[in-house]
Amino acid sequence: MQFLVLIVAVLFLQESFIKAESIGFQSSSERVAAPKSPIEVFQSQGLTTFLKAVNETGLGPLFEGINDNFTIFAPTNEAFQDLNNVSTIFANSGTLETLILYQVVPGALTTSDIVSQFEKEGVGTLNSVNNLEILVFVRPNGTILLGTDEASLVTTNLSAGNSVIQVISRVLVPPVTNFLLGPTVIPTAPSAPTSADAGVSTTSISSSLPQTTFA
Numbered sequence: 001m002q003f004l005v006l007i008v009a010v011l012f013l014q015e016s017f018i019k020a021e022s023i024g025f026q027s028s029s030e031r032v033a034a035p036k037s038p039i040e041v042f043q044s045q046g047l048t049t050f051l052k053a054v055n056e057t058g059l060g061p062l063f064e065g066i067n068d069n070f071t072i073f074a075p076t077n078e079a080f081q082d083l084n085n086v087s088t089i090f091a092n093s094g095t096l097e098t099l100i101l102y103q104v105v106p107g108a109l110t111t112s113d114i115v116s117q118f119e120k121e122g123v124g125t126l127n128s129v130n131n132l133e134i135l136v137f138v139r140p141n142g143t144i145l146l147g148t149d150e151a152s153l154v155t156t157n158l159s160a161g162n163s164v165i166q167v168i169s170r171v172l173v174p175p176v177t178n179f180l181l182g183p184t185v186i187p188t189a190p191s192a193p194t195s196a197d198a199g200v201s202t203t204s205i206s207s208s209l210p211q212t213t214f215a
C-alpha cells in the first residue's frame with residue numbers, strides 16, 4: 001500500500017512538471033514528437049476494453065504520466081471476451097481494480113529483460129504493483145508465457161514514456177481467494193465468505209488512491 005501511495009504522490013508531482021514542460025515545448029520551433037503516455041498507446045493499439053476498465057476504476061491517472069516506470073501487460077479486447085465471469089468483474093469496481101493492477105509490474109521490462117531473467121529456470125514469478133505473483137514461463141526457444149492460462153505476447157516492447165507495454169492474449173487472473181466476491185488484495189487462507197466480506201467493495205489500495213469512485 002505504501003508503495004502505491006508513493007506512486008500516486010510521484011505521479012501528481014510529475015503531472016505538474018509535465019505541464020510546465022509542455023508549455024516550453026509549444027514555444028519551441030524545433031518541437032520533438034512528445035513521448036506517448038500508456039493511455040495514448042492503449043488508444044493507438046485499439047485496446048478499448050482495457051481502456052474502459054481503466055476508466056471505470058478511476059485508475060486513469062496511473063497511466064497518464066510519461067515518467068513512470070512500469071511494465072503493463074495489456075490484454076487484447078478478445079482476451080477480455082474470453083475472460084470467465086467478465087461481467088461480474090466489471091460490475092464490481094473494486095474487483096476490476098484488483099484485476100487491472102495485477103496486469104502492471106514495477107520497472108520497465110522488454111522481452112529480452114524477461115527472457116534473461118527467467119530463461120535459466122524456465123519459470124518464475126514477477127510481482128504486480130498490488131503485490132501479487134504473476135507466473136512467468138520462458139520456453140527453450142525464448143517464447144514467453146504469462147499466468148496460469150499461459151497468455152502469450154501479441155505485440156511486444158511498445159514504449160510509453162519510461163514504461164513498456166506488452167500486449168497479451170489472455171487476461172491475467174489475480175490469484176486471490178474469492179476474487180469474484182470482491183477485492184482481497186492480500187491472499188488469505190481459505191475460509192467461508194461471510195455476507196460482510198462480500199459487501200466490502202474497497203481495498204486498502206483503492207482507498208488510498210485519489211479520484212477513485214465506488215459504486
Ligand SMILES: *[C@@H]1O[C@H](CO)[C@@H](O)[C@H](O)[C@H]1NC(C)=O
Binds near residue numbers: 051055
Ligand atoms: C472515460 O471516462 C470519461 C468520463 O469520465 C469519458 O469521457 C471517456 O469517453 C471514457 N473513455 C473510455 C475509453 O471509456
Ligand SMILES: *[C@@H]1O[C@H](CO)[C@@H](O)[C@H](O)[C@H]1NC(C)=O
Binds near residue numbers: 084
Ligand atoms: C464464474 O464462471 C464460472 C464458469 O463459467 C461459473 O460456473 C460461475 O458461476 C461464475 N461465477 C459468478 C459469480 O459469476
Ligand SMILES: *[C@@H]1O[C@H](CO)[C@@H](O)[C@H](O)[C@H]1NC(C)=O
Binds near residue numbers: 069106107108162
Ligand atoms: C525503473 O524501475 C527500476 C525498478 O523498479 C529502477 O531500478 C530504475 O531505476 C527505474 N528507472 C527509472 C528511469 O526510473
Ligand SMILES: *[C@@H]1O[C@H](CO)[C@@H](O)[C@H](O)[C@H]1NC(C)=O
Binds near residue numbers: 112113
Ligand atoms: C524488445 O526490446 C529489446 C530491447 O530493446 C530487444 O532486445 C528485443 O529484441 C525486443 N523484442 C522484440 C520481440 O522485439
Ligand SMILES: *[C@@H]1O[C@H](CO)[C@@H](O)[C@H](O)[C@H]1NC(C)=O
Binds near residue numbers: 139
Ligand atoms: C516454442 O516452443 C513451444 C514449446 O515449448 C512451442 O509450443 C512454440 O510453438 C515454439 N514457438 C516458436 C516460435 O518456435
